[in-house]
Structure formats: structure tokens, C-alpha cells
Amino acid sequence: MSKYKYSQIKAMLAIARGSFKASLRSPSTVIFSIGFPLVFILAFAFLGNGSGPRINIAIHAGADTTSEVYQALKTAPGIRIKNEHGEILSEDLEKGRITAIVNIQKTGKENPxxxxxxxxxxxxxxxxxxxxxxYLNAQADALNKTYYPHSVAVVGVSEQIEKLPGRTYRTIDFILPGQLGFSLLSAGIxxxxxxxxxxxxxxxxxxxxATPISRTFIILGEALSRVxxxxxxxxxxILIGVVFFKFTLVHGWVTFLEIMIxxxxxxxxxxxxxxIVSGLSKSESTIPPFANIFTLPQFLLAGTFFPIENFPKWLQPLCNILPLTHFNNAMRNISFEGASLISCWPDIANLLIWGVIVYAIAIKVFKWE
Incomplete structure (x- = not known):
């Protein structure tokens, strides 16, 4: 009688190794995991040419907000005024979240x-x-013609721009985290x-x-290969983003390791x-519709391609619930702003809550046969 003891761990690793080799041989897996995200990164990086995704401004604390100038800025299309002050405003300016602080000053003269x-x-x-x-020059000209048609120029824009130190914000710093999330979500589902x-x-x-391996280790083996x-x-x-597009990793290897975690x-x-999708699907043709229920809303609404602030205010609460939103937020905070995993605990906590919910459902609907 053989004294050989069957090892669940070795069996699990064998399954993981075989599944990993199968993934490498699958063109669709490679395309969804690496190909599509890189295509989007290339497209947005070249189109954006290094500029930020949207223009935001803030009004200086000492600005004259009683004039027609301020009212015109508030209603001007294409400009979004963020109501921030103090350290928060300075931090957002230094990190590129705000394009500029605009100060509306009375000159004590007639022109302007x-x-x-x-x-x-x-x-x-x-x-x-x-x-x-x-844009501000155009708005000033429009104000002059509307409110002061008989004056030479009542509103002007200073050519001198005060510039504070800060880290250069590129399109890739916004796009790559979204595309990495796109890759993880596609592969996971x-x-x-x-x-x-x-x-x-x-x-x-x-x-x-028919083998002695338990069901738990079968799932762990397949999951390990995917991970x-x-x-x-x-x-x-990430390497392509860093080498070819200067993607920001604030603290180098530390930031990289935190991103991987x-x-x-x-x-x-x-x-x-x-x-969940695997358990609900009755045939292979029903997998894409079920999977798209999870993926499409997140691709569109989770800040993958565009900032959530661009969406209507009534839609933003829904955007902020999605798990991919929390990954994108945490990823951008860690990579560009130098945040740590601990400081991103609200986003990570939301991801873990989603994990508890989806696995509770998965246990109920998953089928072995």
C-alpha cells in the first residue's frame, strides 16, 4: 500500500501552471488584458499631447465678486469654478487639479x-x-461690448501670470490608471x-x-493563474507608460509596489x-450580455476616460458608488499625488465592501455542473 500523501497545494499549483500557459496561448486574453488598454493609452496620449482633461478655475479670496465680470465667469460655458480656499486650494493648484486662480481686481482707472x-x-x-x-480675453471683449459699448476697454486680462512650483500633470497621468482598471475589470469578469x-x-x-483535489483548491488554482x-x-x-509617456510614479518603486497591491x-x-456571470449564464452566448451589465456602466461612468465631474450632478452619486471608480481614484492619488495605501482607505474600504457583496452572491449562484 502506497504511503504517498496527496498534496492539495501541489495539485493547485499544477492547475495554476496549466491555466497560466493556456492564458498565454489565448489571443483574446492577451488582447483584452494588454492590447486594448495600450491602444487607448496611445490614442489619448497623442491626442491629449500632455494637457489635462478639463479646465477648472478658482476665484481668488480677495476678488471683487459683485461685478458683472464675476457673474459672466460663473455662467461662461467651458469654465468650471471650484469653490475652494486655503490649503486645499493651494494643494489642488500645485497638483494640477485647477488650471488657475483668477483674481478680479478694481484698478481705480477707467481703462481698464x-x-x-x-x-x-x-x-x-x-x-x-x-x-x-x-478664453478670458474673449469673455472680456464680450463684456466690454455688452455692458460698456461706448468705452475703449473696461475689462482686461493681465499678461503677467504668477506661476507657483508644482509637478507637471500629463494626460497619461489620468488615462493610464483608467486603462489599467479597464484591463483588470475585463480580465476579472x-x-x-x-x-x-x-x-x-x-x-x-x-x-x-475524479481526482482527490478539493473544489476549493480547484478555484484557487484557476484564480491564482488569472491573478x-x-x-x-x-x-x-505601467512600464510602457513610464518609459514612453513619462507616467508619474511619485515615490518610484514604493509607488509601484503600492499600485500592484x-x-x-x-x-x-x-x-x-x-x-456571478459564470453561474448565471446558461450558454456561452449569454456570457457577454451578463458581463456587459457589470462592465459597460463602469467603463463609461467610473472616470475611465473622462473625469466624473464632467457628468451631470444627478449622475455623479451613481458614478461614485461603482467599484472601478474607487480603483481609479486610489490609483491616481497614489501614482501622481504620492498618497499611500493607508491614506486611500476610504476607496479601498469601498472595494472590500463590494468584494463581500459580490462573493456572497457568487456563492449562491455559482454552478459546478
Whole structure:
């Protein structure tokens, strides 16, 4: 009689190794995990040419807010005024979240009676500041013609711009985190759903059941292969962003490691959605519709391609609930702003809450046969 003791760990690792090799041989897996995110990164990086995704301004605390100039700025299309003051305002300016602080000053003269002065930072792309300055000049001309048609120029924009130090904010610093989230979500949902459906359909799971390996270690083995493959894909995406597009990693390797930990947590959560889709699907053709219920709203509304602030205010609360939103927020805070995982605890806590919910549902609906 053999004294050999069956090892669940070795069996799990064997399953993980085989599944990992299968992922490498699957063109669709490689395309969804690396190909599509890189295409979007390239497209947005070249189109954006280094500028931020949206122009925001703040009004200086000492500005004259009783004049027609201020009212015109409040209603001007294309400009969003953020009501911030003190340290928060200075921090947002230095990190490129705000294009400029606009000060509306009375000059005590007739020509011009009001002067707009801008304060910006090195974190803001110079071309964005030029666009804002041109836009304010156009608004000033319109005000002069509307309210002061018989005067030479009552409202003017100062050509001198005060510039504070700050970190250069590029399009890639916004786009890459969203595309990394896109990759993790796609792999977690589509990859797991198709994988376990095909394992059931091809009777591979039944063959596993004929061996001493437990069901728990079957899932762990398959999950491990997905996690390893996707984290390698994340490393490739980040390296390409850093080398070719100067993606910001504030604290170098420390920031990189924190991003990988965040990616691991998020991928585990997204894989739970994949288990739900796998359990609900009756045939292979029903997997994409079910998966898109989870993925499409997040691709569109979670700040993947555009800032959530661009959406209507009534829609923003829904955007802020989505798990991909919390990954994107934490990722951008860690990579560009130098935040730590601990300081991003609200976003990570939301991801973990989503994890508890989706796995509770997955346990109920998941099918082995």
C-alpha cells in the first residue's frame, strides 16, 4: 500500500501552471488584458499631447465678486469654478487639479476698470493656461461690448501670470490608471466567466472531481493563474507608460509596489463578478450580455476616460458608488499625488465592501455542473 500523501497545494499549483500557459496561448486574453488598454493609452496620449482633461478655475479670496465680470465667469460655458480656499486650494493648484486662480481686481482707472490676474503652477500644462487666457480675453471683449459699448476697454486680462512650483500633470497621468482598471475589470469578469463556463462545458471539472483535489483548491488554482497573468499585464502597461509617456510614479518603486497591491485587491473583487456571470449564464452566448451589465456602466461612468465631474450632478452619486471608480481614484492619488495605501482607505474600504457583496452572491449562484 502506497504511503504517498496527496498534496492539495501541489495539485493547485499544477492547475495554476496549466491555466497560466493556456492564458498565454489565448489571443483574446492577451488582447483584452494588454492590447486594448495600450491602444487607448496611445490614442489619448497623442491626442491629449500632455494637457489635462478639463479646465477648472478658482476665484481668488480677495476678488471683487459683485461685478458683472464675476457673474459672466460663473455662467461662461467651458469654465468650471471650484469653490475652494486655503490649503486645499493651494494643494489642488500645485497638483494640477485647477488650471488657475483668477483674481478680479478694481484698478481705480477707467481703462481698464477691472483687471483679471491669473495664478497657476508648473503642474499645469502651459498650453492649457494659454487656452484659458485666450478664453478670458474673449469673455472680456464680450463684456466690454455688452455692458460698456461706448468705452475703449473696461475689462482686461493681465499678461503677467504668477506661476507657483508644482509637478507637471500629463494626460497619461489620468488615462493610464483608467486603462489599467479597464484591463483588470475585463480580465476579472470576462476571463473568469468564460473560463469556468468552458471548464464545465468541456467536462474538465468532472475530471478534476475524479481526482482527490478539493473544489476549493480547484478555484484557487484557476484564480491564482488569472491573478499572476493579470498582474504581469499590469506591470507591462505601467512600464510602457513610464518609459514612453513619462507616467508619474511619485515615490518610484514604493509607488509601484503600492499600485500592484491595489491592483491585486481590485482584481480579486472583479473576479467575484466573473463568478456571478459564470453561474448565471446558461450558454456561452449569454456570457457577454451578463458581463456587459457589470462592465459597460463602469467603463463609461467610473472616470475611465473622462473625469466624473464632467457628468451631470444627478449622475455623479451613481458614478461614485461603482467599484472601478474607487480603483481609479486610489490609483491616481497614489501614482501622481504620492498618497499611500493607508491614506486611500476610504476607496479601498469601498472595494472590500463590494468584494463581500459580490462573493456572497457568487456563492449562491455559482454552478459546478
Amino acid at each position: 476698470a477691472y483687471l483679471l490676474k491669473l495664478t497657476t503652477s508648473a503642474a499645469v500644462n502651459p498650453s492649457t493656461v494659454e487656452v484659458l487666457q485666450s 470576462f476571463g473568469v466567466a468564460f473560463l469556468f463556463f468552458n471548464l464545465r462545458q468541456q467536462l474538465v471539472l468532472k475530471r478534476f472531481f 499572476v497573468f493579470q498582474l504581469l499585464a499590469a506591470i507591462v502597461i 491595489l491592483s491585486f485587491i481590485s482584481l480579486i473583487v472583479f473576479m467575484g463578478c466573473g463568478f
